[in-house]
Amino acid sequence: MIKLWFQFVPREGWLPYDTEGLWAMPLTEDTARVANVPFLQDGVAEGDVVRFITNDDGRHWACEWVEASGNCTIRVLPSPNGPLGRSAQAVYEQLAPFGLGGESFSSELPLVAFTVPAGAGLGQMKTLLTRGQRDGWWHFEEACITDAWRSA
Template structure:
């Protein structure tokens, strides 16, 4: 979820809290400079990220982060305490292409055990959450095959050594 500061409220739902990242926008992407994600409080100033970030580099589902709370009660991520081992890959389908919807993109990667979240119907960006035990070579091959076939473009938003060496 992306929002302006005026919409940044300290939200709580089902025991989860909204935490917010500040970041430098990527060139060519929507020019947001903050993103809110759901997280499970772990006590004190720690929380575990519950969904896949769309616009934050170096962040993944399952990460444990430290946050600070401002005067309005908004939780701002200060740093990552522990990486979940998950990779975050952003996939933008080619408009009018054979895999032009977020659902179609997710259906391609689901057999590999990869989760996905869609940004919106108007901007069908898909954030893939690649678990640490996923077949990274097959995932990368599928991503590259999709680029070659004109299905999508992708960016690596959060990857580790296993991804880089595969």
């Protein structure tokens, strides 16, 4: 495994980072398959293939998206004053019926990033996410979505 670095412009009102390192499985001398879900980088999902360059200090920097995995990246942040409080675990429990893989950012910021595989009950998941946001449970964002997600 290698650490694959992404650089981006930080979003106003969001985390102040301008890089994110994701684990990746090398495929060729300049391509790798992303092996975990991104918290900050938009437009990439676990399983996507990315081309990279290696700089003088040995860091591998993503420079081109090569192949989509068909997976989506959805991020969920529980509303501190909502029914789930600041519990990332409660977010996992609500989405457990969909069998999603995900990771939590930190206990201070209970952001949960999920990898949503194609065919994972996309319509039902979108309904639950939308209802949860409307009812004040969480905020969610579609960080990397597919046509299947859009049409569900």
